[in-house]
């Protein structure tokens with residue numbers, strides 16, 4: 001394993017000063033980072049352990065009705081928190097379907113959206129494997145090879161990978177905001193566009209700059225009628241083939257507002273924006289709602305081995321919306 005220096009940050013000021021020159025890598029739960037260092041995805045020079053910075057794990061309701069979740073809050077802590085469970089069931093469910101209980105006790109909500117694609121070529125230990133994310137310009141091994149787990153939306157010939165995070169799909173559905181600090185200024189980033197698409201830059205995963213710290217995630221007004229469904233090859237400890245997060249507001253049984261985000265289909269959680277508009281005014285659970293969602297898959301572009309994802313993701317979205325509506 002490549003040698004790196006290790007230090008512990010005691011405060012955010014420490015951390016920003018250390019991150020100023022951009023060559024520092026933050027360590028939170030370490031459940032991703034240490035694997036990357038082991039298989040050569042990342043060769044960090046300086047690792048800064050942020051897990052002991054006080055105050056960054058707080059979960060607190062804000063005066064405007066939003067919920068602020070500190071970046072160092074552990075996944076299980078977020079999922080089981082009273083406010084998350086009652087106001088944002090979709091987020092609680094997405095977290096509880098992530099990884100294993102042991103991992104969720106260590107992994108943080110700030111580190112989770114930072115995880116990198118599970119594309120097997122990206123994670124290959126053979127340095128000759130073409131991968132534009134690992135070695136820009138080397139090509140994409142998945143484009144014409146084993147791509148049954150890859151994207152059906154938003155891909156280019158440079159990269160057909162998907163984002164593996166479950167919580168990120170719920171956060172995109174809820175229009176959450178990712179709050180960051182950086183030596184050059186603070187930012188509020190929409191969770192919906194936090195992950196980049198290959199057309200932006202095939203080598204990137206997120207819009208975060210080197211040395212930029214996620215301090216918290218803010219989730220807006222409560223969405224009690226919401227649900228997350230994850231389809232995977234085995235029931236636990238497995239990444240999604242596809243997933244769907246849905247939140248709905250109803251008047252009687254008519255949809256006033258619906259939000260649907262898909263996971264496992266693109267390099268970012270994929271919102272079904274046209275379907276969301278078309279669902280307004282429809283009766284929840286009616287055949288018309290399924291038709292509105294089906295229409296959204298007209299723009300899907302399957303690869304050689306993943307056309308199965310189109311009906312699977314469509315059915316998952318329809319079912320997630322029904323489950324969300326049923327909780328009203």
Ligand SMILES: Cc1cc2nc3c(=O)[nH]c(=O)nc-3n(C[C@H](O)[C@H](O)[C@H](O)COP(=O)(O)OP(=O)(O)OC[C@H]3O[C@@H](n4cnc5c(N)ncnc54)[C@H](O)[C@@H]3O)c2cc1C
Pocket residue numbers: 025026027028029030031032033034071072097098099100103106107108109110111112113114115164165166167212213214215237238239240
């Ligand atoms: C076997 C296994 C199965 C898994 N299954 C799933 C699954 O089904 N669903 C799912 O969603 N996830 C899954 N995961 C991913 C897991 O949830 C992530 O590893 C975890 O959430 C990362 O959080 P961490 O705190 O350990 O991050 P770390 O490993 O500490 O860091 C990961 C990256 O995030 C950066 N980082 C961390 N915190 C911050 C911050 N506050 N600001 C800026 N950058 C930061 C680090 O620098 C690093 O680049 C799985 C992981 C493993 C190992």
Ligand code: SF4
Pocket residue numbers: 117119120121122130131132133134139140141142143158159160161202
């Ligand atoms: S899909 Fe993306 S991550 Fe996978 S090999 Fe191609 S370029 Fe690399």
